[in-house]
Amino acid sequence: MARIEYTPLVKDVRGASSPGEIHRHKHYRDAKGRIIGSAHPEHYNVKHPRNWKQKPAHADELSNQKSWGKSCYLTEALLNSDEGYAYLQQRFTNQLYATRGSHADALASIDTSSHSRKRYMRFDAYCRAIIRNLLKLVKCNSPQEALQALRQYE
Numbered sequence: 001m002a003r004i005e006y007t008p009l010v011k012d013v014r015g016a017s018s019p020g021e022i023h024r025h026k027h028y029r030d031a032k033g034r035i036i037g038s039a040h041p042e043h044y045n046v047k048h049p050r051n052w053k054q055k056p057a058h059a060d061e062l063s064n065q066k067s068w069g070k071s072c073y074l075t076e077a078l079l080n081s082d083e084g085y086a087y088l089q090q091r092f093t094n095q096l097y098a099t100r101g102s103h104a105d106a107l108a109s110i111d112t113s114s115h116s117r118k119r120y121m122r123f124d125a126y127c128r129a130i131i132r133n134l135l136k137l138v139k140c141n142s143p144q145e146a147l148q149a150l151r152q153y154e
Contacts, residue, residue, distance in 0.1 A: 013041075020046045028121035031089070036098050037121035071132035077143035079127065084147055091150075092126050095119055107133045107153050 013023040026039040057065055078084030095105045097119060104117035107130045111118050120126035131146060134153065140146040 074131050074146045075127045088127050
């Protein structure tokens with residue numbers, strides 16, 4: 001019995017292959033610079049941006065934008081403080097696949113394909129997502145309130 005491995009003609013494309021087409025392949029690294037994950041290669045066509053004066057955000061879209069903005073603000077404030085950065089870094093490390101005995105974070109979003117909690121490979125994306133999910137449960141207006149609430153949901 002033979003084992004055959006087919007290789008495509010083009011293995012990897014990064015950048016713009018023609019006007020309006022972008023190719024990218026993301027690699028995720030830990031704090032030491034080691035690659036801990038890799039995303040699927042992406043290809044997308046660049047479209048013209050939305051005209052916000054003609055079609056502004058309404059209702060759900062507007063509330064989604066505001067909650068995302070608030071989570072980004074709180075994330076930046078927490079990451080600029082020593083205590084908040086150390087706490088979030090430890091919590092991020094605990095949910096990585098590479099960490100022995102790790103498990104997904106209790107505040108992580110649920111993946112619709114596997115019906116289990118997501119594990120994040122990027123630290124900044126992890127922080128924003130966790131804080132956004134926290135804001136859905138608890139009302140926090142300051143970084144100190146957010147840090148106290150995060151400690152309750154460990």
